[in-house]
Amino acid sequence: MEKAIITIQVLLSAVGAWISARLGILLPVLGFLFVAMVLDYITGMLASKKEAINHPDDPSYGWSSKKGAQGIIKKVGYLCVIAVALMVDYIILNVAGTLGFRAPEQAFFALLVAVWYFLNEVLSIIENVGRMGAPVPEWLSKYIAVLKNKIDSKGKEEDE
Numbered sequence: 673m674e675k676a677i678i679t680i681q682v683l684l685s686a687v688g689a690w691i692s693a694r695l696g697i698l699l700p701v702l703g704f705l706f707v708a709m710v711l712d713y714i715t716g717m718l719a720s721k722k723e724a725i726n727h728p729d730d731p732s733y734g735w736s737s738k739k740g741a742q743g744i745i746k747k748v749g750y751l752c753v754i755a756v757a758l759m760v761d762y763i764i765l766n767v768a769g770t771l772g773f774r775a776p777e778q779a780f781f782a783l784l785v786a787v788w789y790f791l792n793e794v795l796s797i798i799e800n801v802g803r804m805g806a807p808v809p810e811w812l813s814k815y816i817a818v819l820k821n822k823i824d825s826k827g828k829e830e831d832e
Contacts, residue, residue: 701786702754708793709747715800716743722804750789757782784823791820 692699717735724734760781768774795816802808 698758698783698786701783701790705750705786705790705793708790708797709750712793712796712800713740713743713747715797715804719800719803754782754785754789757785788820788823791816791823795820 695702717740720733720735720739727733758781764780795813798808798813798816
């Protein structure tokens with residue numbers, strides 16, 4: 673039994689190392705994005721619960737499974753867009769190599785998309801915490817929005 677556990681640990685370590693080598697800096701960003709998605713979902717439910725307490729006679733307030741399902745579907749959509757960006761990065765790297773062009777050897781579009789979604793999730797968490805009644809520094813929201821806009825403008829520069 674102990675030998676089986678060690679074998680599983682070795683296999684998981686090897687798979688983790690392989691994924692880390694392939695994704696590079698994108699791997700921790702995806703980890704932070706996943707944590708932010710979970711926190712956004714939890715804070716959204718808590719904010720909805722608080723609003724339901726404050727507006728007991730208004731059915732438009734409060735958490736519903738429909739809203740929760742829509743949130744999960746949206747987050748799955750984020751992951752799909754990141755996967756598409758990864759495919760674009762992969763194709764660009766391979767085509768560039770085939771044509772003799774030098775391209776960066778790491779994910780570029782996937783990284784920008786993942787960071788953009790991460791900042792989007794962080795802004796949503798801050799908004800949810802504010803809806804719960806906790807004070808949120810205004811400068812924090814503005815700074816994160818500026819970062820998100822910089823990524824947007826970086827993407828526009830690449831298009832031109």
